[in-house]
Amino acid sequence: MEERVPLASGPMSRRPRTTDASPSSRIRTQQVDDDERESRRRRFNPSLLLSPTYLLHKIILVLNIVLTFLLFPVRKVVNLLLPPGEFDNLSQSAVSNGAAKAFIKSFTAEYITPLQKQQSEDDDSESLECPFVEKGYTATVNDIANQGRLHEENGDENPPPPLLLIYVHSPLHGKVPSFLKKTFCNPRVLSLLNQHTNSGTLTCWGGSIHTADGANAMKTLQASSFPFLSLVRVESARNSNSDQTSVQRKVELLFRMEGPALQNISPNSLHSHLSNSLVKYQAILSEAAMKRLQRQEEIRLREEQDREYREALEADQRREREKLEQQRLKEEEERRMQEEIEKAETERLNKIDFAKRTLSMNGDEEPDPNDKSIKQARIRLMLPSGKRLDRRFRGDDTIDVVRSFLILHFHENDVGIENFQLSSNYPKKTLADGSKTLEEEDLCPQAVIMVQDLDA
Template sequence: MGDFVDKLAYFQAITGIEDPDLCTEMLAAHGWDLELAISAFTASDSIPSDNPNGNHTNNDTTTSPSNDHSNAGSRGQSNSNTWEGVERSELARQESHSVADVAPAASPGLAWKLITLPFSVISGSLSLISGAIGLGVWVAGGVLSHSLGLLGWGSSRNGDASSPLVSLSAAASEALDFVAAFERNYGTTHPNFVTEGFMDALQRSRQAFKLLFVYLHSPDHPDTPSFCEQSLCSELVASFINENFVSWGGSIRASEGFKMSNSLKASRFPFCAVVMAASNQRIALLQQIEGPRSPEQMLTILQRVVEESAPVLVAARLEAEERRNNMRLREEQDAAYRAALEADQARERQRKEEQERLEREAAEAERKRKEEEEARERAAREAAEREAALIRRRQEKAMSLGVEPEKGPNVTQVLVRFPTGERKERRFHNTDTIQSLYDYVDSLDCLNAEKYSLVSNFPRVVYGPEKHSLSLNEAGLHPQASLFVEVDS
């Protein structure tokens, strides 16, 4: 059910028919095939049976306002179901006649119209004439055609089912085919028609700050060959258009050319128009040139359009340049700000790195100072411990010696000389051992070395550990002995 509702909404948006029952009947008659129903509706609605080329049956260049009014009314009625009727002021109608009827010297002022979506009502002018004609259906039709292709609902021109993905260059392909066919028929001297879709051409003209020259080609119209050969392909006209306009052309037999002929309400052929981009999905119609024109008339009309639209284009160009300058200035300011910010950040990083380096160095120095202090304390503590141990040892050795004996036949007198030249004397029992002599030396505060030997000079005898257990008498040191301390290396 939702699928039918969506199709009905699309069909109403494209055709402009407000009666949902009528739209439902038309869709049902075509099996709810959106593209088939739309094609049938536009084909039956836009090609009059009495004149397939879409131009007036009256070929006279002078047309009375009343006749023009009746023709415009009949055309507006024939398209009442697809395009929104546009009320044109009497001044606009008179100007359209003037373009067709008067000599180039009496060309009228520039006429403005705004083409937009049918449900949008806007106006704009160059202080001349304002109005509006519908373009929304053409835009919506292109969107819908692409959407249907993506969904796989559309069909190809030959009736075969199209692939789910529709080529995005269909409009460009039509434009390329038009240019190729035009050159085959009329040569290479012509306006430089862009080989892209209308909206892309409009965007190109907007970016180039130029107007868009539109030519709708009716291949079957009797005036088309002479107009193309003598006027449109005139070297002067083509050069002027190429210099001052972006050109787009399309055949009314092709999809986009046909849609543009409906959008621009082309009533006579050959048909040319000058448009420019206005705002979102809108274009401003500046001039319509309907019917055959001589090269002089074309140049006069186009020169006037260029002259009268020049202030708008110049203002647009200046505004764009100002925007670019402002953007460039902002970019330069942003770049300068970023550079300054990066410089500040670099200085801040450098300051932090320097601070961290100094903190690391200070921490390393503090660590070394503490290690050295701890080492000194440890050395002092060890030295104190050694000194205390030495004192205890001396005390223990002195206690182990006992009381020095008095002189007697069994008492040995021993003289000990130290490396410092200091001498010490003591009496021992002749039965005391050599170890007693070592204990005596250890009890004295005359030697700091722990490893030493007691040595006699004549004869030289070293009383090493192997002789510590001998008594003084056995060692030949009784009744007296003279020994010196020899520190071991």
């Protein structure tokens, strides 16, 4: 039994040793232990702790932790002294809308409210409001373009897009307040703007050049002097170059005034310019509506013509089918009649052949009246025409022999009797059984047989 050596607590005492191991085994074990010690020595290199990169990384980490704790009270104090602004942490559209609302609030307080107070003394005056929309410049233009696209797709359900009146405000310009008070906020001008804004034919946007939207509008319209006022028509232009059709904006300038020209204009002249532009736009809308109605009428007429053409084509096809059906029925009727004629002719020929065979079997000639060796029957046949046929038959001839004689007589003399029956008067009976002899029917030595045409 091998004896285990107790393990030491050091790092080199993890492999058990046996006391009775061979020299070669001990040598291999010693080599493995040496390799492990060398590997651990290479992995744990104390010189790495003194490298500049390692020391710099540790210093930065420590400084970061220290600064975080030291600057936390400072950040709290800054937030208390300088709270977040109104437009901080907002999206671009929210900032634009907020700037538009702030401009309307300032514009209303400075120009509209005094005018409303002045009008409150006059009960007959019309109530005036700020005409500007509470949206950013880009959002306003996009809304009008989308409305124009919807109107082009379905003008009956979607109203036409409004014109866009753009006012770019420069608050530091000395002539701007005078223009706003005397001209733009003139009750007649504001009444015109409010009237068309409420009817949906005009949208007014205003913004300061000190905001991003105002600067964007000034750059787009190339405004160089103030005050600046323009009336534009926004149209939607489809772009089908990409995989998905997109709607782009197309701005058409209808009215533009800026700088001294706008500073010196009278309220009546501004009213006339705006009114004429709006009237011209109404004429354009009316013409477009007439063209749309004309297109709809043309489409309706074309659809009606197509419907009438389809109905006429279907009627012609129906008549052609009926004609073909009648022709088919006529051909079938002719074929059926021909088959019936052929069948009747075949039956007639079969009857004639049967009659010839029957007579040949029983003797084609009449028996000799002087021959006393056979029993004879003198038969008078009364035809439907009143003609009489007299013939002698043997007493043992059957009724079929008499019928065969009549069939051959009718065929040879072109008498049109096909179906007939035989009957006697004394005794009165119908001779329907063709297998009975004349003697059995008591037609010997003489008798009268009536021939009846069943087709008459």
